[in-house]
Amino acid sequence: MTLAPNKGPDPPPADITRRLLALRDDVMAHWMVMARREVRGARHLPEPLLADTLPAFYDNLAKTLTPGYPRALATEHNNAASQHGGERARLTPYGPEQVIHEYQLFRAAIYEMAAVDGIALDAAQRARIEAAIDTAQREAIREFSAIHEDLRRKLAATLSHDMLSPLATIVSGAELIGLATDVTAARRTGRRILENGQRLGHMIAQLLDALTVTGVDRVPLEPSAFDIRLLMRTVCEEFSAQQVEIAIEGEPVEGWWDFAQLQRALENLVRNAVKYGDGSQVTIRSATTHGRLTLSVHNTGNPIAADRFEHIFAYLHRENVVPAEGYGIGLSFVKSVAESHGGSIVVDSSSVAGTTFLIDVPIDCRPFTGG
Missing domain, CATH: 3.30.565.10 (Histidine kinase-like ATPase, C-terminal domain)
Structure with missing residues (x-):
């Protein structure tokens, strides 16, 4: 998968680019083994979710090693890295540390598989790879953090709106009990407080599940x-x-x-x-x-x-x-x-x-x- 369409006056790919592109599946397979072994929460992720947009990032990375290629870095003119961070925020139990760890292992996988295949990367090529991965990490973490912050904002806004009704019942019921002289009436009010407290707890549980487990802004699907x-x-x-x-x-x-x-x-x-x-x-x-x-x-x-x-x-x-x-x-x-x-x-x-x-x-x- 490559994000760069097959149009435009791109220079012919250099030998290093052709060899790295041919090595992509090996790099991804090696990286997946390392990620499942070393990244907390990655072991049981399905392969499509684990791979995410990294093949696209890898293709662009290999192409930037061709002299004269119109992108200086693999992250230019695309948002593949930020989308990687976004998917990790929505669909995995990851924290920021795991996202960074993935990119560190991805860099290691590139170098290790290149060495196995006899591909010699010079200092300039390594510097370009390092710069691209560092930039991708920042973009991924920025999006990861933004999505979690958005979740918190949505949760706070929904709570402040939808929870007001049972909360008002609980408060007014407590005030009535404080003024009540009839035990039967106080017990009746107490039951209303209990029912609305349980309702409030159920609403909070539903919101937490919807906003932090299944994600945000989801469209109902019939696959x-x-x-x-x-x-x-x-x-x-x-x-x-x-x-x-x-x-x-x-x-x-x-x-x-x-x-x-x-x-x-x-x-x-x-x-x-x-x-x-x-x-x-x-x-x-x-x-x-x-x-x-x-x-x-x-x-x-x-x-x-x-x-x-x-x-x-x-x-x-x-x-x-x-x-x-x-x-x-x-x-x-x-x-x-x-x-x-x-x-x-x-x-x-x-x-x-x-x-x-x-x-x-x-x-x-x-x-x-x-x-």
């Missing part, structure tokens, strides 16, 4: 088995009347997802690609890696600034690039659909490569949705 090419063709037909050509590329992939929700998400991405592109072809592409489906939509045109990557997924946000109808909830919905499937939405945008939005989800989402 079914189908070939992703069917969904891609269905979406392509929806846009057949557009003047912009919609092309389909990639391999057939049989999996378990929610057809209707994934269709809506893909339609949103294609609609944005048509709206904000330069009128050239929009490409929908499917691929698989380590038990995960990557479903991408690519267009050419003005790139999205890197400092806007996270903002464009915010609820009710809309880029003021051209006048457009809508309420700006499309990308927020796409993000929720991807996360509800146990995955992420990644954006990769530059003037050289164009813009790619990539839905990265497990091939079988049922273990992550309870479906």
